[in-house]
Amino acid sequence: MARTYRGLAALISYPTEALQAATTEIAMVFREEGLIGPAHLASLDRLLAELAERDIYDLQERYFGLFDRSRNLSLHLFEHVHGESRDRGQAMVDLIALYREHGLEPTAGELPDFLPLFLEFISLLPDDEAHALIAESAGILQALADRLLTRESAYSAVFQTLAAIAARPDAIIPSASQDDPDDLAALDAMWEEAAVHFGPGEQTDGCGTERLRTRLRAAARDAAIV
Numbered sequence: 101m102a103r104t105y106r107g108l109a110a111l112i113s114y115p116t117e118a119l120q121a122a123t124t125e126i127a128m129v130f131r132e133e134g135l136i137g138p139a140h141l142a143s144l145d146r147l148l149a150e151l152a153e154r155d156i157y158d159l160q161e162r163y164f165g166l167f168d169r170s171r172n173l174s175l176h177l178f179e180h181v182h183g184e185s186r187d188r189g190q191a192m193v194d195l196i197a198l199y200r201e202h203g204l205e206p207t208a209g210e211l212p213d214f215l216p217l218f219l220e221f222i223s224l225l226p227d228d229e230a231h232a233l234i235a236e237s238a239g240i241l242q243a244l245a246d247r248l249l250t251r252e253s254a255y256s257a258v259f260q261t262l263a264a265i266a267a268r269p270d271a272i273i274p275s276a277s278q279d280d281p282d283d284l285a286a287l288d289a290m291w292e293e294a295a296v297h298f299g300p301g302e303q304t305d306g307c308g309t310e311r312l313r314t315r316l317r318a319a320a321r322d323a324a325i326v
Contacts, residue, residue, distance in 0.1 A: 102223055102230060104135045109219035111147060111258050112167075112175060115159035123152040136261055143257035150254050166255065172247055177240060178213040231265070238266035 107126040127148055130136050167175050195212040204221050206212050222230045245259035
């Protein structure tokens with residue numbers, strides 16, 4: 101179990117004064133556990149400094165502008181896999197069941213595929229199982245890192261770090277859409293055209309970690325992130 105994932109989850113959660121007060125402790129956790137390399141630690145330090153020092157209302161406004169207004173930067177994993185299709189509902193049910201198997205109960209109104217919550221869950225797992233799930237998300241994480249870099253956002257450090265932890269030779273990085281992220285009509289049309297196809301022999305029935313990994317693999321392989 102690694103508290104590093106919990107610290108990264110906190111950094112991409114909605115900014116609060118409690119988060120500002122915890123930045124020093126989060127930085128210590130990152131260094132104590134040693135999952136993060138020096139270059140990524142330096143980038144995270146810059147984000148931690150921003151979170152600690154900037155006005156809380158400015159931080160909240162920036163967060164809303166990035167993650168709540170742009171579908172390209174959605175923090176909901178299954179939005180990048182299924183969009184608004186019916187498959188997303190079943191994926192949510194499966195993920196909630198998986199959380200409950202490990203003693204994590206999402207709060208009312210909290211979507212289970214919200215990345216900070218997913219990272220909280222990852223932090224409860226044995227190291228090898230946690231890394232396996234993060235590795236299956238590598239394509240999504242790298243795509244988000246790249247998009248935040250183009251916006252010159254310090255939040256890119258979190259996603260670059262996660263992508264580095266997840267790194268594997270065969271990770272497929274979905275290409276970013278060149279469409280206007282605020283053109284909702286165009287985005288909805290793309291979601292209707294996009295489909296996720298599971299290859300022959302892959303497990304798509306039942307519930308548990310393997311089914312979740314299958315869905316995340318599909319995101320990296322077949323589903324365009326828009």
